[in-house]
Amino acid sequence: MKNIFVLGGSGFVGAHVCEKLVRQGWHVTVPTRRRSNARNVQPLPFVTVLDLDVHDEAALTQAMAGHDAVVNLVAILHGTPEAFQKVHVDLPQKIARACVASGVKQLVHVSALGVNGPQPEAAPSNYLRSKGQGEAVLVQAAGEGVGAAFGLTILRPSVIFGAEDQFLNLFAKLQKVFPVMPLAGSHARFQPVWVQDVALAVVRSLERNNASGPTPCVVEVCGPDIFTLKQLVQLSAQLAGVNEGRGRPVIPLPLWMGRMQALMLELAPGPTLMSRDNLDSMRTDNVATGLLPGLESLGIKAAALRPIAAEYLGR
Numbered sequence: 001m002k003n004i005f006v007l008g009g010s011g012f013v014g015a016h017v018c019e020k021l022v023r024q025g026w027h028v029t030v031p032t033r034r035r036s037n038a039r040n041v042q043p044l045p046f047v048t049v050l051d052l053d054v055h056d057e058a059a060l061t062q063a064m065a066g067h068d069a070v071v072n073l074v075a076i077l078h079g080t081p082e083a084f085q086k087v088h089v090d091l092p093q094k095i096a097r098a099c100v101a102s103g104v105k106q107l108v109h110v111s112a113l114g115v116n117g118p119q120p121e122a123a124p125s126n127y128l129r130s131k132g133q134g135e136a137v138l139v140q141a142a143g144e145g146v147g148a149a150f151g152l153t154i155l156r157p158s159v160i161f162g163a164e165d166q167f168l169n170l171f172a173k174l175q176k177v178f179p180v181m182p183l184a185g186s187h188a189r190f191q192p193v194w195v196q197d198v199a200l201a202v203v204r205s206l207e208r209n210n211a212s213g214p215t216p217c218v219v220e221v222c223g224p225d226i227f228t229l230k231q232l233v234q235l236s237a238q239l240a241g242v243n244e245g246r247g248r249p250v251i252p253l254p255l256w257m258g259r260m261q262a263l264m265l266e267l268a269p270g271p272t273l274m275s276r277d278n279l280d281s282m283r284t285d286n287v288a289t290g291l292l293p294g295l296e297s298l299g300i301k302a303a304a305l306r307p308i309a310a311e312y313l314g315r
């Protein structure tokens with residue numbers, strides 16, 4: 001039996017990763033800031049939930065000891081530059097040092113499509129810049145070839161869909177409430193990938209165990225189809241049957257107006273739905289470059305969005 005330490009195992013992708021890992025008969029440890037956040041994975045057999053401040057390097061190193069591999073799914077979508085630095089750059093650095101100190105030989109790190117690998121600073125948003133810098137610290141810490149400190153796989157997904165997503169579900173919900181959809185970045189392109197395929201990519205990466213093989217290995221994790229943001233908004237309404245499947249008129253906003261809308265959403269009470277940084281991320285297309293291996297390199301045939309989204313949006 002393998003022992004896998006899954007940071008971010010309580011999240012949207014993490015819960016599916018944990019489920020697939022326990023199906024393999026592997027034991028999974030999920031550190032969490034708050035035990036109640038992990039109630040989705042707590043009932044799974046072979047899952048141990050651990051109260052842990054993952055940013056405390058000594059505690060992290062101690063908790064990771066005895067595991068065969070680590071998966072890192074911790075990320076934030078909104079925040080200050082300092083928060084992005086802490087979660088996307090400093091934490092991977094601590095995880096890498098903890099791998100070396102505790103003898104963990106394999107790390108699967110989930111990053112994001114749109115990072116600029118060779119030049120992380122050139123990415124258009126704090127989110128993408130910090131994600132790219134996080135990749136860079138891991139690549140440096142892992143080292144290359146035979147003398148590598150640990151085998152490193154970096155998975156770069158496009159936007160992820162699935163029954164619990166905060167993406168198609170949100171678009172459908174907004175159109176149930178509002179008569180029109182003012183939309184910034186309506187021409188931005190995405191290649192949505194199913195959450196189950198992302199989770200399977202994590203499992204296959206662990207099975208491949210590149211601890212002694214080529215490292216780092218970077219995989220673009222994308223679905224088979226490309227959509228503009230506007231098409232995704234319209235499709236979500238159609239599949240959810242909003243306005244008898246016709247959805248609402250989508251009104252593309254110019255950039256300055258989109259930024260004002262995002263600022264208002266940042267200042268609004270409750271969870272942030274959209275930020276100016278999210279708009280900045282959409283300045284580059286979120287589609288595979290084709291220059292790196294894709295899901296097929298892990299033996300996965302990516303699922304199409306429409307039939308799966310129809311099932312959960314139509315419920």
Ligand SMILES: NC(=O)c1ccc[n+]([C@@H]2O[C@H](COP(=O)([O-])OP(=O)(O)OC[C@H]3O[C@@H](n4cnc5c(N)ncnc54)[C@H](OP(=O)(O)O)[C@@H]3O)[C@@H](O)[C@H]2O)c1
Nearest residue numbers: 008010011012013032033037073074075110112158159160
């Ligand atoms: N969802 C997408 O469409 C998408 C697209 C591209 C890439 N990705 C990447 O895929 C990975 C997983 O995404 P996801 O959608 O599953 O994320 P998620 O649902 O937001 O889960 C992230 C997890 O990280 C932990 N976390 C959040 N903020 C933290 C902080 N400040 N310090 C420590 N832990 C923190 C949380 O665990 P606790 O609350 O239990 O502590 C949470 O369960 C991320 O790397 C993300 O960037 C996602």
